[in-house]
Amino acid sequence: MFGLKSSSAQESSPCLLKNVGVSEFNKQHLRLASYAVEFNQLVEELADREPDANDWKRVDALFSRVTLFVATHFREEEEIMRKFDYPGYPGHKVQHDKFVSDLTKIQSQINDRNVKFKGKMSTLLWEWLYHHINEIDVEYREFFADKGLT
Ligand SMILES: [Fe+2]
Ligand SMILES: [Fe+2]
Numbered sequence: 001m002f003g004l005k006s007s008s009a010q011e012s013s014p015c016l017l018k019n020v021g022v023s024e025f026n027k028q029h030l031r032l033a034s035y036a037v038e039f040n041q042l043v044e045e046l047a048d049r050e051p052d053a054n055d056w057k058r059v060d061a062l063f064s065r066v067t068l069f070v071a072t073h074f075r076e077e078e079e080i081m082r083k084f085d086y087p088g089y090p091g092h093k094v095q096h097d098k099f100v101s102d103l104t105k106i107q108s109q110i111n112d113r114n115v116k117f118k119g120k121m122s123t124l125l126w127e128w129l130y131h132h133i134n135e136i137d138v139e140y141r142e143f144f145a146d147k148g149l150t
Contacts, residue, residue, distance in 0.1 A: 018134045019139035028073045036126040
């Protein structure tokens with residue numbers, strides 16, 4: 001749907017995320033991107049007012065969906081990397097862990113009902129995902145293709 005099937009389609013794809021070569025991970029990346037967009041829309045909606053109880057409930061629900069899915073995605077990527085002895089695994093794992101710890105910090109601001117979470121979250125989520133997927137994840141593309149993963 002986003003032209004992720006072949007490298008020639010990838011080059012002309014309107015999708016901002018690169019094809020990492022493993023279709024399940026491409027799908028998960030798109031889902032993460034859609035959560036990031038959803039989160040940014042919510043943050044934008046709350047830009048000019050103090051969140052009320054119902055707003056905080058929406059923030060809680062969306063943030064827990066994001067963190068749960070990030071954890072699932074990282075676990076699956078890391079499992080495959082370990083299984084095939086991917087040489088970039090240690091550095092990649094450091095990046096995942098750092099992001100999870102950033103999310104944990106934002107989670108505690110949300111738990112404290114601290115509106116500062118808005119500024120941090122709106123840039124962190126999308127920018128981190130974008131750079132991580134397009135610069136770090138994409139590095140495993142050839143390695144896994146050589147192992148026959150598609
Ligand atoms: Fe990824
Ligand atoms: Fe990754």
